[in-house]
Amino acid sequence: MKYVDEFRDPELAKTLLAEIERLLPQIEATKHRPLQLMEFCGGHTHTIFRYGIEQLLPKTIELVHGPGCPVCVLPMGRVDDCVALAERPEVIFTTFGDAMRVPGSKKSLLQAKADGADVRMVYSPLDALDLAKKNPNREVIFFALGFETTMPSTALTVLQAAEDGVQNFSLFCNHITTVPTIKAILDSPSMQLDGFVAPGHVSMVVGEEPFHFVAARYKKPIVITGFEPLDILQSIWLLIKQIAEGRCEVENQYARVVTADGNTPGLKAIAKVFELRDYFEWRGLGSIDHSGVKMKEAYAQFDAEKKFSMPNLTIADPKSCQCGEVLKGAIKPWECKVFASACTPETPMGALMVSSEGACAAYYNFGNLPQIMALKLEQEKLESEKIS
Amino acid sequence: MCLGIPGQVVEIVDAAKKLAKVEVSGVRRQVSLACIVSDEHPIEACIGDWVLVHVGFAMSRINEEEAKKTLELLMELGEAQKELESMQSSHDINLVGNS
Numbered sequence: 004m005k006y007v008d009e010f011r012d013p014e015l016a017k018t019l020l021a022e023i024e025r026l027l028p029q030i031e032a033t034k035h036r037p038l039q040l041m042e043f044c045g046g047h048t049h050t051i052f053r054y055g056i057e058q059l060l061p062k063t064i065e066l067v068h069g070p071g072c073p074v075c076v077l078p079m080g081r082v083d084d085c086v087a088l089a090e091r092p093e094v095i096f097t098t099f100g101d102a103m104r105v106p107g108s109k110k111s112l113l114q115a116k117a118d119g120a121d122v123r124m125v126y127s128p129l130d131a132l133d134l135a136k137k138n139p140n141r142e143v144i145f146f147a148l149g150f151e152t153t154m155p156s157t158a159l160t161v162l163q164a165a166e167d168g169v170q171n172f173s174l175f176c177n178h179i180t181t182v183p184t185i186k187a188i189l190d191s192p193s194m195q196l197d198g199f200v201a202p203g204h205v206s207m208v209v210g211e212e213p214f215h216f217v218a219a220r221y222k223k224p225i226v227i228t229g230f231e232p233l234d235i236l237q238s239i240w241l242l243i244k245q246i247a248e249g250r251c252e253v254e255n256q257y258a259r260v261v262t263a264d265g266n267t268p269g270l271k272a273i274a275k276v277f278e279l280r281d282y283f284e285w286r287g288l289g290s291i292d293h294s295g296v297k298m299k300e301a302y303a304q305f306d307a308e309k310k311f312s313m314p315n316l317t318i319a320d321p322k323s324c325q326c327g328e329v330l331k332g333a334i335k336p337w338e339c340k341v342f343a344s345a346c347t348p349e350t351p352m353g354a355l356m357v358s359s360e361g362a363c364a365a366y367y368n369f370g371n372l373p374q375i376m377a378l379k380l381e382q383e384k385l386e387s388e389k390i391s
Numbered sequence: 392m393c394l395g396i397p398g399q400v401v402e403i404v405d406a407a408k409k410l411a412k413v414e415v416s417g418v419r420r421q422v423s424l425a426c427i428v429s430d431e432h433p434i435e436a437c438i439g440d441w442v443l444v445h446v447g448f449a450m451s452r453i454n455e456e457e458a459k460k461t462l463e464l465l466m467e468l469g470e471a472q473k474e475l476e477s478m479q480s481s482h483d484i485n486l487v488g489n490s
């Protein structure tokens with residue numbers, strides 16, 4: 004219980020843990036295997052590592068870290084497209100800071116900037132729009148990424164650009180959607196998940212309704228969850244309670260921010276500007292149906308994909324990089340061959356090492372590194388013995 | 392980007408465009424209130440509201456206690472510092488002065 008004292012209410016944390024321990028023996032499945040609960044969102048992954056939540060939980064609960072970090076699932080080909088756009092002399096390429104260091108096949112945006120491309124970090128898409136107004140003879144492109152959480156902001160910025168008649172502003176749209184991705188995970192035969200910790204801020208936008216199919220069709224419990232360590236513990240308790248009682252429902256642990264209907268003005272703006280793509284390519288996960296959005300034809304003049312030509316290639320990740328397996332939960336980050344050797348937060352090979360929300364960076368920064376490295380060595384020894 | 396940051400609406404800048412100044416941990420910045428205003432809660436009523444700000448847009452109204460707890464958590468995670476830095480460095484066009 005090393006970390007429990009760091010919780011805002013250590014007593015409540017202890018009570019929740021005791022309740023979880025009490026309920027677990029009532030669940031038949033735990034006699035044969037650990038229960039697997041997936042936290043979809045990278046923000047949750049970060050909190051789980053920072054507060055050592057996994058170590059606090061009984062061994063019969065395993066947390067599977069989901070693909071919910073938009074920077075981490077950005078395919079290499081898309082980064083190459085960004086670099087190609089940024090290298091056009093007329094372009095000012097604007098992006099959230101998180102995306103700067105994601106490796107492309109030749110360079111990251113940060114390297115492109117060092118080589119002379121006009122790449123600028125902005126805090127908000129509105130800043131990019133202002134930049135366009137101030138530089139009428141340049142083309143300002145905003146790299147739109149993120150799940151539903153950031154979609155209202157880019158949609159509203161495009162609507163503002165249309166209203167103001169701005170001609171030199173466009174989005175390179177790489178937004179991804181949560182629900183089709185959860186569905187793809189549920190359909191994947193290699194995944195046997197027992198429940199979901201659902202993302203809080205995606206739900207803040209989309210509401211509770213879109214998650215009902217998880218409970219209704221797939222018979223898995225799902226709890227919309229906040230980002231405090233106590234929120235996560237409470238949600239794990241709610242999931243275990245549902246499983247023990249044989250229920251599967253959508254519960255909302257984060258009601259202080261998430262309403263049943265979500266954010267109506269935000270959803271309206273999304274529906275106006277964006278529509279689902281047939282499929283979208285994810286780093287490590289391959290193509291997932293309907294997992295991204297593109298801009299509607301009515302806003303084609305603000306769509307960088309229509310305005311500029313791009314290489315638009317699908318590029319395989321380097322062989323030694325095992326981001327895909329980590330994203331699928333098939334291996335733990337430290338089991339990747341290059342973890343902490345060739346791949347570190349300073350010199351990331353895979354995107355999971357770039358963002359603080361990526362599972363590899365979380366293990367690297369907050370995991371017990373010496374212990375992890377010892378495990379890794381042991382495993383490599385076993386493997387080489389197997390071979391010889 | 393995904394976690395957002397809490398702040399308090401201190402001044403309406405442009406009611407038609409639903410723009411306001413929001414103060415986040417001592418830093419004031421222009422933020423869009425388009426996602427939190429409604430007929431029941433018009434823009435004039437937003438002054439003093441505590442809101443969760445995501446990439447320049449207030450996305451949810453929260454209570455003051457929640458705002459303070461969230462900010463504390465984000466400080467612990469190191470996310471608040473990053474967010475404030477990018478709010479301030481964002482080529483200062485929307486920065487409406489530090490206080």
Ligand code: SF4
Nearest residue numbers: 325326339346353363
């Ligand atoms: S250690 Fe690096 S290459 Fe390996 S899975 Fe993690 S991010 Fe990808």
